[in-house]
Amino acid sequence: MMEHRIIRQGMWRCFLTTLFFTAGVVGLFGQKYYSKVGQVVFTSDASLEKIEGKNTNGLVVLDAATGRLECSVLIKGFQFEKALMQDHFNENYMESHKFPKGVFKGTITNMQDIHLKKDGTYTAVVKGDLTLHGITKPFSPTGKVIVKGGMITATSSFEILVADFKIEIPKVVRDNIAEKVKVTIQADLLVMEQ
């Protein structure tokens, strides 16, 4: 009788330990963060014309355990000041019917220095691949992770050389479209329910 109880208690303890341990691991290390409303703005500042496109439906997923980071944005979702810019952006330059998304897949290499549960501004060193217009290139921007009162905001700003992604700019519009396009990204990350 007594032995039986001990065994049962032991099993119970073992079960609880496993449970807490699993929960702890998931909570501390396995947590994933995401955003479906990440903001992506690109600016082409050429001598004759400034063109700005904005997308507020960027997808971001960050695995805090490994630092893995994936972002995706629908090219058609970019909004412009002029409707014609949007048409040309999709039809002539990005060819969004063939290449509907811009995707980044990579890793925050210094994840150990970023404490998502502690207020502060952290610099994130990112390494990965950027796919645009069907071309994949190694891409290592730096970003910032700002933690404040439980809110996590990730930002990054970088330049892209359009020629790197085989986006052709005809000579006649050289003065209207910059060869280097500035991109800024901002996303408030939410905890992903497991």
Next chain:
Amino acid sequence: MAVVPGQAIAQEEQELLSLLGREETTEYAAASFKTNRVINLHSLESTTAGVLDVKISHRFGYLNGGIYDLFGLDESSVRLGADYGVSDRLTIGVGRSSYEKTYDGFIKYKLLRQSTGLKNMPVTMAILGTAAITTLKWADPNRDNLFSSRVAYTTQLIIGRKFSNGFSLQFSPSWVHRNLVATSAEKNDVIALGFAGRFKLNKRLSFNAEYIYVPPDQLAEQYTNSLSIGFDIETGGHVFQLHFTNSTSMIEKGFITETLGEWGKGEIHFGFNISRVFTVVKPKS
């Protein structure tokens, strides 16, 4: 957001983005035609909200005028017009043609928009209503002339589809009502069916064609069906449409019911439409 347990196991190799689930959105077909006209016919496109589209259109004389008329370049018929996008579905426009000194106006509304994804719609459908008022001096001022005699209306349904990035096709069943016709042999109400298509040759150049079939016994004998072929050339904010057509008029009542040229006889106009868009009201970001 919930993750299926089976998915969670393979997390390490799994795409992180797939954890967000498949986002269902509706994607509307865009740029089925480069502008809201194919050649003479209205295309299924409307003018974007807040955009003013100024159009200058010319039809030169018949090509068979030969070198004496410089293949028609000595003569020209002009329409000046402006279209405005009230909303992404509603376009209004006005114009003035030198042909019969005609003023015209139209209202066009997109009833259906071709889309895939959350909402699936195979075609775009628009309805167009136009009115045209000729202001030529009365042929016989002593007669009891009524203003209503100067007016003609067209109602048109535009049903089309962008089949691929380069190929779009549309049908335009049309009903033209003329308050006054020249002879009793002509009908006041004329039913016609327009066909139009565009084929993209490259990113900035497309080939367009349109034909309007008018079933027999509605018009006087001399009138022919309108046939036009042309090219759309797009530069920054302009679309240049260069074409050959047997119609002189550039408005519905004219090119549907009053086309005189015969392709076989070289009674073909070279012509162009220039479209220049201005953003009047910027979209809210």
